[in-house]
Amino acid sequence: MAQVTLTNVKKVYPGGVEAVKGVSFDIPDGGFCVLVGPSGCGKSTLLRMVAGLETISAGEVSIGNRVVNQIEPADRDIAMVFQNYALYPHFSVYDNMAYGLRNLGTPKDEIDRRVKEAARILAIEPLLERRPKQLSGGQRQRVAMGRAIVRKPQVFLFDEPLSNLDAKLRVQMRVEIKKLQRALGVTSIYVTHDQVEAMTLSDKLVVMNGGQVEQIGLPSEVYKKPASRFVATFIGSPPMNILPGTIDGPGIVALGDAILEARDLRADLAAGARVEVGLRPEDIEIASEGEAGSLPFDIEFIEELGATQLFHGQLAGLPFIMQAATDTISAQPGRLWISVDPDRVHVFDPATGQRLGL
Amino acid sequence: MVEDRRLGDAIAYVILSIGVLIVAFPVWLTFVASTWDNPTIINGQLPLWPGPHFFDNYYRILFVGTSGTTREPVAGMMLNSFIMAMAIAVGKIFISVLSAYAIVYYRFPFRMAAFWIIFLTLMLPVEVRIFPTFKVVSDLRMLDTYQGLAVPLIASATGTLLFRQFFMTIPDELLEASKIDGAGPFKFFKDTVIPLSMTTIAALFVIQFIYGWNQYLWPLLVTTRDSMQTIVIGIKKMIVTSDALTEWQLAMATAMLAMLPPVLVVIAMQRLFVKGLVETEK
Amino acid sequence: MQKNASFKGLTIPLLLLLPQLAITVVFFYWPASQAVWQSFLLQDAFGTSTEFVWFENYQLLFTDPGYLKAFWNTAIFSTFVCVLSLSIALLFAVMADRQIRGAEVYKTLLIWPYAVAPAIAGVLWIFMFDPSLGMLARGLGRLGIAWNPRLNGNDAMTLVILAATWKQISYNFLFFLAGLQSIPKSVIEAAVIDGARPWRRFWTIVFPLLSPTTFFLLVVNIVYVFFDTFGIIDTVTGGGPSGHTETLVYKVYSDGKGGSNLGGSAAQSVVLLIMVIGMTAIQFRFIERRVNY
Helix, strand or coil: CCCEEEEEEEEECCCCCEEEEEEEEEECCCCEEEEECCCCCCHHHHHHHHHCCCCCCEEEEEECCEECCCCCHHHHCEEEECCCCCCCCCCCHHHHHHHHHHHCCCCHHHHHHHHHHHHHHCCCHHHCCCCHHHCCHHHHHHHHHHHHHCCCCCEEEEECCCCCCCHHHHHHHHHHHHHHHHHHCCEEEEEECCHHHHHHHCCEEEEEECCEEEEEECHHHHHHCCCEHHHHHHCCCCCCEEEEEEEEECCEEEECCEEEECCCCCCCCCCCCEEEEEECHHHEEECCCCCCCCEEEEEEEEEECCCEEEEEEEECCEEEEEEEECCCCCCCCEEEEEEECHHHCEEECCCCCEECCC | CCCCHHHHHHHHHHHHHHHHHHHHHHHHHHHHHCCCCHHHHHCCCCCCCCCCCHHHHHHHHHHCCCCCCCCCCHHHHHHHHHHHHHHHHHHHHHHHHHHHHHHHHEECCCHHHHHHHHHHHHHCCHHHHHHHHHHHHHHCCCCCCHHHHHHHHHCCHHHHHHHHHHHHCCCHHHHHHHHHCCCCHHHHHHHHHHHHCHHHHHHHHHHHHHHHHCCCHHHHHHCCCHHHCCHHHHHHHHCCCCHHHCCHHHHHHHHHHHHHHHHHHHHHCHHHHHHHHHHHCC | CCCCCCEECCHHHHHHHHHHHHHHHHHHHHHHHHHHHHCCEEECCCCCCEEECCCHHHHHHHHCHHHHHHHHHHHHHHHHHHHHHHHHHHHHHHHHHCCCCCHHHHHHHHHHHHHCCHHHHHHHHHHHHCCCCCHHHHHHHHCCCCCCCCCCHHHHHHHHHHHHHHHHHHHHHHHHHHHHHCCCHHHHHHHHHCCCCHHHHHHHHHHHHCHHHHHHHHHHHHHHHHHHCHHHHHHHCCCCCCCCCCCHHHHHHHHHHCCCCHHHHHHHHHHHHHHHHHHHHHHHHHHHHHHHC
16 A cells, blocks of 8 residues: 655657646545546546656656656556456456466465455456456456456556446446445546546546646535636536626626625625636526526526436526426526525636636 | 666667668669679679669660660560559459449349359469460460460459458448439449549559569560560579679669569558558458 | 349349459469369370370379479478568567657568569579679678588578568568557556566567467468469579479479470479468468457
8 A cells, every 4th residue: 555646747748749737746545536637638648657658757756655757567566457448358367367466476376366356356256267358348347457456556547447338337337446445445546537437436536637737626625616617617517607707896796787795705806807607507596586696597498307407598698507406496488586605606717717716 | 668668669770770771781782783884793893882884774774785685675674564564453453343343232143153253263373273374375376465464364353352342341321322313333333432442442553563563474474575575574584594694784773673663652652552462461 | 241232133243244254264264174184184205195194193293202302392491481581570560569760661661672573582682692793692701601502402492581581571561560550559558567578578468469460471471482482483593403492383383384294284283272272271261260359
């Protein structure tokens, strides 16, 4: 077990493209860190640098207080689960799991014991003699996990391991990965572009964009207090509504004619300064006309999602979405007055996209 | 990867450079020899750099010929090679695109029989039926003709199989849409199948041109007159067993000229060449 | 095999097939059947009368030391050319598969010998190794190595092997490189993380995953050595000295050339034909298997 520390890590490709622009964070021993972001944000590159599959252009990666920049992947005491599983097609399931241990020169009976134990944990004991091509997607995923855990590494690295599975299996495997990681207590880094995986798995969430870290924190913090407009719209589904507004006074923003109170808002902003106001579709409440802080929402159509309903329409002339549990609102297309809890009003700098919080 | 990249890359460069050297050295030496005079070569004094006789040698071999056994100028041989290679490439594409179209897009009683008749020719390379084929060509009075050089080589299964394989990847919906648009078999062939097949046709052309240009055994048998010789045959006749009679500088210039067209085709059309090579072998 | 959507009719498809079928029958099947037929005939020395002799030509063939020698030569020649050209090409392909700068240029520089006619390849090599004027032959002489492919059968065999290998490397290189590039990168990376050092990684992961390509190339190379090297042998040694580099195909040609032993030459053709059929069958069984792989 070990803590992983990244200090100002950079990756510059020979062509001059900067894929990772100086990233620093650390993961405590036994922690589960998820790197999330859109494709091309540098999350996979960062993971591959921790693995040793990419050289580190600048900065330092250390695993368990040992700087590993110049250490070969095999000697970093890590294991990795790949997106396409990367099983050895010409080996049986057993040999796939045993290969790494054999390379280490582990005694035969020890290998056998560990492979069988991993197979038992993952419930793939009947499959040990099969070849990867005879397995289903979910079974291959388990073998890939098994190959990682037999090594008893200090760190697990996951590179979008669930993205090749169908939706149902993905939910099931997600839960299993979390349980397994808890049980084994191995420090883990997990890369995904799926925000649900990111929120549910992590105890440390790192949101990346354009080669940089946008925000690091507990998933609940990231959701409640997104540090930037990017994070705000990336985490949460449907995405947060962003509306242009102005500062109307300390803790007060104006959206057109309407006035909104925002708790988490810097006090030093000049009145009239342009801002962007973010409102999550699920934070919208119903108000009545004329009530303080109420906004007019013109509903155009309604999407039924089963448990919830999505109301699409316009607010101050811009597209706006609101979400509510089914049957709580008997709204029809037409005008609806709404309000938002001042704790749930997010204000961003339109120029930098940064949160203008306290 | 972190592991020994620099050392590994250095080894790769060294080995690949040795490879290029092995591959290129014989050709370089040939080129050098084609720019010196014969005494320098025969005395074994050939240096590693080109000499002063480039223009003399190439002019003489192209337009005058050697003074030894083969007196024909090489320009004529190159023309023969070119005609043969073009005839084989174009002819093969022509007959195999037609037969593949019939086999893939028509339903008729002898379809499978026709397919097998063509397919089994894969097992009959010219070398195993060389003299009987020669006799057929001679009975048809095709010795020393371009038809005799090319026609027996344009039929083989590779072209048909390649086009059949490609046609199978054309979605059925295209034919259905054409039928709805009122296109018959000829219009569908001309307006849809042929335009879609252009890359495959080009790839096959590159491979077959090289194949045709490099033919040796067959032209050796069916050409008896010097004026019908191809360049690959011509050079063999220039190299006489007793060294004294061989005009090596001219033979080497001929070798360079014989290599030039197909090598240029490979380098200039590398992508088509690779595609053609990989796909005809499947 | 065939489209669901298709045209009907008989005249048009037969007309489309006519050119290919006509040429196939006239220049392939008829001569091949003639070869089989002639292999059962014996001509007298003056070519005036022929007699049907059943398998006598074959019996003569397999008791003829010259023919058995050609078998042996072919075996030696094929083994060396296949092993050398495959292993050298594999080495180059593995190096060119590394993500180094200029890999594409190296690729181009390594594949063009494919376009050189075998006969010309032979000329290039005889020029380098001609005992009196060849630059490399003189080099060997200076090192005190006796070398004369005109007189020494082993030297002659070495020379044709070198020329045939040189010519074939580019082809094998191209297919090995394509094979290497089709191995998923992540499988190699998984092996790196599993602690397999480059040498072990190559033999336990890369080489086994390349085996379909290797097997395919092995068959293709044998066919190449059997048939396409005719031009090399004819220009380099002409089968000599005293039959030391005479392969099966070369012997079909040299025995049939004068027209004196057509029956024997035809019988040799038939033996070759059977070998080609065997190799093609192996190749197709293998391709079927590969489809399932």
